[in-house]
Amino acid sequence: MATGPRTSDNFLNGEVSFWVHAEGRPTQRPGLPGSLDADVAIVGAGLTGLWTAYYLQEARPDLNIVIIEREFAGFGASGRNGGWMSAKSPGQFRRYARAGGRDAAVAMEREMIDAVREGVSVAQAEGFGEHVVQDGLIHVATNNAQWHRLQATIAALADHGWAPEDYEVLSPAALDARVRVADVRGAYWSPHCARINPAQFTFGLAAAVERRGVTIYEGTTATAILPHRVETNRGTVRAKYVVQAVEGYTLSLEGQSRRFLPMNSSMVVTEQLSDAQMADISWHGAELMGDVAHNFAYLQRTADNRIALGGRGVPYNYASSFDRSGRTADAAVEQLGNRLVELFPALAGVRLEHSWSGVLGVPRDWCAGVNYDAATGIADAGGMLGTG
Numbered sequence: 001m002a003t004g005p006r007t008s009d010n011f012l013n014g015e016v017s018f019w020v021h022a023e024g025r026p027t028q029r030p031g032l033p034g035s036l037d038a039d040v041a042i043v044g045a046g047l048t049g050l051w052t053a054y055y056l057q058e059a060r061p062d063l064n065i066v067i068i069e070r071e072f073a074g075f076g077a078s079g080r081n082g083g084w085m086s087a088k089s090p091g092q093f094r095r096y097a098r099a100g101g102r103d104a105a106v107a108m109e110r111e112m113i114d115a116v117r118e119g120v121s122v123a124q125a126e127g128f129g130e131h132v133v134q135d136g137l138i139h140v141a142t143n144n145a146q147w148h149r150l151q152a153t154i155a156a157l158a159d160h161g162w163a164p165e166d167y168e169v170l171s172p173a174a175l176d177a178r179v180r181v182a183d184v185r186g187a188y189w190s191p192h193c194a195r196i197n198p199a200q201f202t203f204g205l206a207a208a209v210e211r212r213g214v215t216i217y218e219g220t221t222a223t224a225i226l227p228h229r230v231e232t233n234r235g236t237v238r239a240k241y242v243v244q245a246v247e248g249y250t251l252s253l254e255g256q257s258r259r260f261l262p263m264n265s266s267m268v269v270t271e272q273l274s275d276a277q278m279a280d281i282s283w284h285g286a287e288l289m290g291d292v293a294h295n296f297a298y299l300q301r302t303a304d305n306r307i308a309l310g311g312r313g314v315p316y317n318y319a320s321s322f323d324r325s326g327r328t329a330d331a332a333v334e335q336l337g338n339r340l341v342e343l344f345p346a347l348a349g350v351r352l353e354h355s356w357s358g359v360l361g362v363p364r365d366w367c368a369g370v371n372y373d374a375a376t377g378i379a380d381a382g383g384m385l386g387t388g
């Protein structure tokens with residue numbers, strides 16, 4: 001049993017996330033000035049709402065698009081996550097195949113792969129791609145159960161439409177050449193994942209959307225989403241189309257308290273590693289990394305040489321409650337720290353600098369998707385769409 005790292009003297013818990021704290025909590029944009037009309041009203045300025053605005057505006061520059069955001073763009077999971085801009089579909093392939101047919105599920109896998117490339121190129125074109133690096137994703141198995149699971153995953157990839165160039169199986173020795181993880185049975189690498197700093201990325205996308213003419217009203221709470229209108233604490237937005245993009249916060253909307261389960265995911269980040277620690281773990285690329293435990297851990301080496309590790313922590317709180325600013329239970333911090341040292345025993349002496357949590361919305365059936373109802377003009381884009 002690993003003994004987890006200690007926390008540093010200026011350890012922070014909550015405060016949205018390490019990423020937001022490091023970038024500096026942004027000044028809120030002005031709120032909705034009162035009732036108004038728009039062509040499209042988007043509720044939620046996370047990556048779902050912002051990407052929707054970005055592409056809608058590109059396709060139809062004539063549209064008047066507004067975004068309603070309770071806090072600030074990036075306050076939710078989009079500014080708190082593990083920074084895996086990944087082609088991994090949320091949920092299971094077989095469920096998508098059951099819902100839409102195998103060909104459609106394969107087509108979605110290809111779209112996810114293209115979306116990562118596109119996300120990287122938009123970030124570069126719009127000037128927020130400086131620290132976005134597509135070095136791929138490594139899944140490691142660190143015990144026999146994980147190794148059986150990983151082999152089954154690898155065996156299924158071809159059936160999911162993955163070509164030989166989409167992944168590479170790594171022996172423990174081959175993995176060691178990229179990153180030195182303890183007790184590895186086997187691993188595979190896929191190029192289809194980019195490392196992002198979630199706050200930098202979401203703030204950058206919000207600024208790009210704004211430059212293109214979309215208005216983001218912050219500090220404005222939507223209370224109800226109704227046919228062709230959004231009720232807020234500062235007035236009503238009447239719009240031909242309404243896009244609901246609040247994922248884990250769906251329960252905050254009138255009549256929607258039981259639609260999505262708000263699931264917590266928690267993270268810790270270390271202090272900057274010393275040269276000796278970097279040499280010990282030998283993780284010099286920007287690959288993202290995860291194990292394949294049921295209660296899986298996801299990791300990134302940050303651009304400034306820290307290790308950020310996330311996992312479920314305390315996945316669900318009684319009555320769907322969660323701490324808005326992301327304060328994380330001590331037991332979860334300890335559990336994540338222990339996992340860090342199990343994976344990298346050389347980091348036993350490292351200190352943790354920050355922990356935080358966020359909520360993501362898990363839809364029935366673990367199948368992400370957008371439901372559009374032409375009669376009401378409401379598109380519901382919540383549900384683990386992820387940063388990709």
Ligand SMILES: Cc1cc2nc3c(=O)[nH]c(=O)nc-3n(C[C@H](O)[C@H](O)[C@H](O)COP(=O)(O)OP(=O)(O)OC[C@H]3O[C@@H](n4cnc5c(N)ncnc54)[C@H](O)[C@@H]3O)c2cc1C
Nearest residue numbers: 044046047048070076077078081082084222249358386387
């Ligand atoms: C700790 C953690 C790690 C994760 N790691 C990854 C990862 O590495 N890769 C990945 O792909 N996915 C990851 N995810 C999931 C991913 O971050 C989310 O699926 C994604 O960010 C959801 O984006 P969103 O825009 O739909 O929701 P959010 O980012 O949650 O945005 C919703 C926005 O709506 C606003 N809002 C809420 N209620 C209201 C209201 N009533 N009125 C107005 N505004 C409102 C919120 O303030 C928020 O800004 C992680 C999630 C968490 C919590």
